[in-house]
Amino acid sequence: xxxxxxxxxxxxxxxxxxxxxxxxxxxxxxxxxxxxxxxxxxxxxxxxxxxxxxxxxxxxxxxxxxxxxxxxxxxxxxxxxxxxxxxxxxxxxxxxxxxxxxxxxxxxxxxx
Amino acid sequence: xxxxxxxxxxxxxxxxxxxxxxxxxxxxxxxxxxxxxxxxxxxxxxxxxxxxxxxxxxxxxxxxxxxxxxxxxxxxxxxxxxxxxxxxxxxxxxxxxxxxxxxxxxxxxxx
Numbered sequence: 001x002x003x004x005x006x007x008x009x010x011x012x013x014x015x016x017x018x019x020x021x022x023x024x025x026x027x028x029x030x031x032x033x034x035x036x037x038x039x040x041x042x043x044x045x046x047x048x049x050x051x052x053x054x055x056x057x058x059x060x061x062x063x064x065x066x067x068x069x070x071x072x073x074x075x076x077x078x079x080x081x082x083x084x085x086x087x088x089x090x091x092x093x094x095x096x097x098x099x100x101x102x103x104x105x106x107x108x109x110x111x112x
Numbered sequence: 113x114x115x116x117x118x119x120x121x122x123x124x125x126x127x128x129x130x131x132x133x134x135x136x137x138x139x140x141x142x143x144x145x146x147x148x149x150x151x152x153x154x155x156x157x158x159x160x161x162x163x164x165x166x167x168x169x170x171x172x173x174x175x176x177x178x179x180x181x182x183x184x185x186x187x188x189x190x191x192x193x194x195x196x197x198x199x200x201x202x203x204x205x206x207x208x209x210x211x212x213x214x215x216x217x218x219x220x221x222x223x
Contacts, residue, residue, distance in 0.1 A: 033210065035213075040121070040215070041215070042200065042213050042214060042215040042216050043155065043200065043213040044213075045205075045210060045212070048210050050207070050210075056207070058210065059212075090154055090155070092155075099143070099145065099160055100145070100157045100160065101147075101155070101157060101211070102157070103154040103155050103156070104154060105153075105154050106154050
């Protein structure tokens, strides 16, 4: 009963480096989401995948790319990290629609 | 785009006092959800409200959806230290597959 698993939990990058945040869910959910959370800014949607094979931009997609690898996995890639991307990143999943998201435990990313 | 505004941003109460957070939208919402995030943790789904004027209770927590379906509130009676965290409301986004979160109300408690 793992739910949503995110890796890594912590990461420090240098400006310009690239990395991929991994997310996997074992609840057979159709929809998956990537959010970032900054102090005082709440949760902002980066990208989402309504179903396997589709991805769409959210509120703050610039500087990120995503891949819905299969129904279970949804990854977030930073091609050239910038200090402004220092944040906590959460992956979430839900049944088709928008009820009752299940969140992963988050990735705390620092870009120096 | 669709936005849900949440107030207050912070609330600091004495243990045992009540707490309320409010969520407002400029447009009618088909539903509203509430989440709780403990310090250092991740958001956890609490409840969904769908009907106009709906009231639901979970122990000391009371959730209300306004008659016009443009506002909602979460009320906690007799707060306990376990209630500490940030409470978010969330409403449907521009597509059926996503929700937009309010900015949250952070609750801290003096023991």
